[in-house]
Amino acid sequence: MRRNYADVEYCVPGRKRRVAGSTVATKDFLVMVHEENPAATIVQLKQIITDKRKFILFPDAVAVLDAHIKAGYGNSVPDWR
Secondary structure, eight states: OOSSOOSEEEOOTTOSSOSEEEOHHHHHHHHHHHHHSTTOOHHHHHHHHTOTTTOOOOHHHHHHHHHHHHTTOTTSOOOOO
């Protein structure tokens, strides 16, 4: 994943700097999955998108979720729209 682009920046409460960046397409994919599973935490969303029976692996989306998990927000429900 290229690290020098950030069409969309992801921030978490309590941090001034972004935890991840992605393209608009990655954001749209994550929003779509989140809308289908509104009560899912970040860790649960990662499990959903890495299930090969449901989705083709999307490494950029997994990297965004991993960044949130690394920042300590794996058990929180995102507020993505």
